[in-house]
Amino acid sequence: MNIDYVLGSKEDFFRFLETISLQDKVAILAHNDLDGISSTLLLEKILGAKRIKADYVEFLEIKSDMAKEVLVKLKDNGVTKVIIADLNLEGIDYEGFEEMRNEMGVFLIDHHPIGEKLIDKSNIIKAVSQDCTCLIVFILGEDLIDSEEWGWLVCAAIFADYSFRSEKNLKFLKSFYPEVEPETISSSVPGINARKISSALIYYKNDPKYVFSLLKEKNLEEISETHEIIEKEVYRAVDDFPKNRKYYPKKGIYFYEIKSPFDILSYVATLIGGADPDKTMIFMMKMKNSVRFSARSSNGGMDMGELMKKGIEGLEDANGGGHVPAAAAQVKIEDVEIFKKRVLEDD
Numbered sequence: 037m038n039i040d041y042v043l044g045s046k047e048d049f050f051r052f053l054e055t056i057s058l059q060d061k062v063a064i065l066a067h068n069d070l071d072g073i074s075s076t077l078l079l080e081k082i083l084g085a086k087r088i089k090a091d092y093v094e095f096l097e098i099k100s101d102m103a104k105e106v107l108v109k110l111k112d113n114g115v116t117k118v119i120i121a122d123l124n125l126e127g128i129d130y131e132g133f134e135e136m137r138n139e140m141g142v143f144l145i146d147h148h149p150i151g152e153k154l155i156d157k158s159n160i161i162k163a164v165s166q167d168c169t170c171l172i173v174f175i176l177g178e179d180l181i182d183s184e185e186w187g188w189l190v191c192a193a194i195f196a197d198y199s200f201r202s203e204k205n206l207k208f209l210k211s212f213y214p215e216v217e218p219e220t221i222s223s224s225v226p227g228i229n230a231r232k233i234s235s236a237l238i239y240y241k242n243d244p245k246y247v248f249s250l251l252k253e254k255n256l257e258e259i260s261e262t263h264e265i266i267e268k269e270v271y272r273a274v275d276d277f278p279k280n281r282k283y284y285p286k287k288g289i290y291f292y293e294i295k296s297p298f299d300i301l302s303y304v305a306t307l308i309g310g311a312d313p314d315k316t317m318i319f320m321m322k323m324k325n326s327v328r329f330s331a332r333s334s335n336g337g338m339d340m341g342e343l344m345k346k347g348i349e350g351l352e353d354a355n356g357g358g359h360v361p362a363a364a365a366q367v368k369i370e371d372v373e374i375f376k377k378r379v380l381e382d383d
């Protein structure tokens with residue numbers, strides 16, 4: 037099994053770990069989704085094998101000034117070394133990222149496209165989009181992580197991030213679950229595990245660390261309980277989708293607004309999008325102070341990351357981007373119509 041590195045190498049990572057001394061305070065920052073959280077769990081295993089303790093762990097929501105914001109906390113906690121997982125921090129908050137690099141030792145592991153402003157490419161591993169971060173970390177630590185114990189989690193992350201669409205990653209997944217085929221993957225064991233964990237992350241939206249602790253204990257029972265509650269909400273949206281979606285023929289995009297007390301946006305997008313990979317779909321959900329969008333187009337021939345970027349261009353307090361088959365965006369309530377018009381109608 038190999039990772040398709042775009043930037044950096046396994047050697048770079050272990051060289052960085054060698055610079056960590058007993059005096060250092062180590063932090064892991066990761067995306068607050070399944071890929072980010074499972075990457076953190078496996079990073080802790082690698083660090084543990086090297087007798088390094090992660091003193092500070094934080095799961096972050098994508099926000100335009102996220103690096104600057106978390107840097108304050110890192111400094112308050114005396115952190116001197118940071119490993120960042122599954123966040124293209126250099127793309128989202130370039131200035132904050134560089135400030136962080138000036139203040140402390142930083143190593144970034146990610147599979148989102150490289151930030152356009154990035155100049156100093158040291159201490160960064162970037163893989164192709166299809167190699168999810170958890171898989172990168174698992175392969176980095178293949179001699180240090182117990183694959184019998186944690187293979188299930190990597191496979192769940194592979195499902196959640198669509199990484200099984202690459203032939204080599206599907207083969208990797210099949211080495212744990214020989215019966216899995218792409219057509220039936222969402223009802224396979226790794227598919228169901230991923231959906232359960234994603235449900236728990238929705239249910240405990242403000243406490244991803246709690247879900248992290250459940251995963252560490254492999255407490256899938258409690259995770260399953262939250263899944264039932266979230267699943268009900270999700271299927272309500274799935275049933276309603278064919279009735280209330282709107283079709284935009286110019287670009288061939290289906291648009292649908294999700295209404296729920298839980299933040300099921302990306303869950304519903306992944307489920308409906310995954311069931312119909314030839315269609316391009318954009319889902320919207322109103323939050324407290326903003327509106328979020330989730331876009332899916334596996335075989336639709338449109339780049340969702342670029343489309344989301346186009347939609348938010350020049351809008352205040354907006355952010356957006358992602359991968360070709362799956363991307364997301366967030367705008368202020370007053371900018372919704374501008375965003376929708378750009379994404380759904382404009383050339």
Ligand SMILES: [Mn+2]
Pocket residue numbers: 071072122147168169197
């Ligand atoms: Mn990811």
